[in-house]
Amino acid sequence: xxxxxxxxxxxxxxxxxxxxxxxxxxxxxxxxxxxxxxxxxxxxxxxxxxxxxxxxxxxxxxxxxxxxxxxxxxxxxxxxxxxxxxxxxxxxxxxxxxxxxxxxxx
Amino acid sequence: xxxxxxxxxxxxxxxxxxxxxxxxxxxxxxxxxxxxxxxxxxxxxxxxxxxxxxxxxxxxxxxxxxxxxxxxxxxxxxxxxxxxxxxxxxxxxxxxxxxxxxxxxx
Numbered sequence: 001x002x003x004x005x006x007x008x009x010x011x012x013x014x015x016x017x018x019x020x021x022x023x024x025x026x027x028x029x030x031x032x033x034x035x036x037x038x039x040x041x042x043x044x045x046x047x048x049x050x051x052x053x054x055x056x057x058x059x060x061x062x063x064x065x066x067x068x069x070x071x072x073x074x075x076x077x078x079x080x081x082x083x084x085x086x087x088x089x090x091x092x093x094x095x096x097x098x099x100x101x102x103x104x105x106x
Numbered sequence: 107x108x109x110x111x112x113x114x115x116x117x118x119x120x121x122x123x124x125x126x127x128x129x130x131x132x133x134x135x136x137x138x139x140x141x142x143x144x145x146x147x148x149x150x151x152x153x154x155x156x157x158x159x160x161x162x163x164x165x166x167x168x169x170x171x172x173x174x175x176x177x178x179x180x181x182x183x184x185x186x187x188x189x190x191x192x193x194x195x196x197x198x199x200x201x202x203x204x205x206x207x208x209x210x211x212x
Contacts, residue, residue: 026149033152037143043132046139050159057153 004096006068013091014071021083022064029056072096076103110202112174119197120177127189128170135162178202182209 006014036049065074078084079100089097112120142155171180184190185206195203 026152030146030149030152033155034143034146037140040136040140043136046132046136046159047163049139050156050163053152053156053159057156 004068004072004099007093010092010096013089014068014075015066017075017078017084017088018064018066018071020088021078022060025060025064025083029060072100073103075100076106079104110174110178110205113199116198116202119195120174120181121172123181123184123190123194124170124172124177126194127184128166131166131170131189135166178206179209181206182212185210 033049033053036052040046040049063074063077065071075084075089076099079086079089086097086101089100092100139155139159142158146152146155169180169183171177181190181195182205185192185195192203192207195206198206
C-alpha cells in the first residue's frame, strides 16, 4: 500500500472525500456536545463532558490522518463506519478502490 | 497557621462554609458551560470548551483544599473573591477570623 502513486486528480478526490467525512463528523460532534451540555445536572456531568470531548478529540486526531501512506486504511475505516460511500471515492484508480473496499470488510 | 486547633464546632462551621462556596462555584460553572456550549458554532469552539473545562477543573482542585493546615488561606481567597462572606465564618474563633480577614486583604 505504501508504494501507491497518487495522481493530481486522485489527490483532489481524496482531499474532498476526507474533508467531507471530517466535516460531517465534526458537525455531528458539535450537535452531540450541545445536547450533552444541555442535559448537565450536576458537577460530575461537567467532568464527563470534559472527558468525552478529550476522547473525541484524540480519536479524531488519530483517525483523520491524511498521509498518503495510510490514506487507503483511513478511507477503509470511514467506509466501514458509513462516513463515506463508495461514490465518494469515484475518481480513485481501481486498484486503490479495491484495496479500500477489501480493507473496509476486515 | 499550621498550629491552629480546630474544635468540633469549628469544623462544622468550616465544612459548611467550604461546601457552600464550592457548591455555588460548581453551579455557576454548570450555567456557564451550558451557555458556552449553546454558543458553539465551529470545531475550534468545541476544543476551546474542552480546554476551558480542564482549566476550571484544575483550578477548583487547587483552590478547594480542605486540609486544616491551609484552610485559613483557602477561606481568605474565597472571602476576597466574594465566594464567602464574613458571616459564613461565624463560629470560628476570633484568632482564625482575624487571620483569614488579614490574609484576604493581601
